[in-house]
Amino acid sequence: MFHKEGQRIILTTFFIVCAVILIAQFYIDIPWLKLGLQILSLVVLILILQFFRNPTRVVVRDFDEILAPVDGKVVVIEEVEEKEFFQDKRIQVSIFMSPINVHVTRYPASGVISYSKYHPGKYLVAWHPKSSEENERTTVVVRTPKFGDILYRQIAGAMARRIINYAEIGDHVQQGEDAGFIKFGSRVDLLLPLDCAITVKLNQKVVGAKTCIAALVSKDEE
Structure with a gap:
């Protein structure tokens, strides 16, 4: 589950990452550079998802x-x-x-x-x-x-x-x-x-x- 404050950034990052992966796949002929860009873009996406995660917490409320x-x-x-x-x-x-x-x-x-x-x-x-x-x-x-x-x-x-x-x-x-x-x-x-x-x-x-x-x-x- 992700926090609502991250929705726009997550979507924007997702589309940018997809674009980078596709561009690298079809327009870069150097294998190591192509793979490196694709892996780097996926790492960025994973980091953004981690930043905006919102785990469900079951709270035991206590006034004391x-x-x-x-x-x-x-x-x-x-x-x-x-x-x-x-x-x-x-x-x-x-x-x-x-x-x-x-x-x-x-x-x-x-x-x-x-x-x-x-x-x-x-x-x-x-x-x-x-x-x-x-x-x-x-x-x-x-x-x-x-x-x-x-x-x-x-x-x-x-x-x-x-x-x-x-x-x-x-x-x-x-x-x-x-x-x-x-x-x-x-x-x-x-x-x-x-x-x-x-x-x-x-x-x-x-x-x-x-x-x-x-x-x-x-x-x-x-």
């Missing part, structure tokens, strides 16, 4: 957990001053997506969208410390029943030059549902309350709508 919004690797877990919406300290968990990861963004929790804003910006590499504040990005806040407001940011990087965000203020959203797409990788930041329990570690690989990023701290654990 925040799930990973994307597939990737945890590259940041730290306390930060969130300056755009909360204006106070939060725990930031950042997930880096490589070009081979699934690029679909999914809602990390169920609730109501209370804030959604697009910011134009730079295209620093996604792991750059200033990418969260200076790169092109979207900021979305979900008002949840138990965690209160949680924030996630889709951040463009050196390769990812287009962010798709479906969240609109007032929408009622469900954990694990499709929230958008970042074309060709990059990074997503989660900004969570200080009193939640982070359940992942640095460099851990996570799966969108599957891996628990944070959980409520029970009174017995406080």
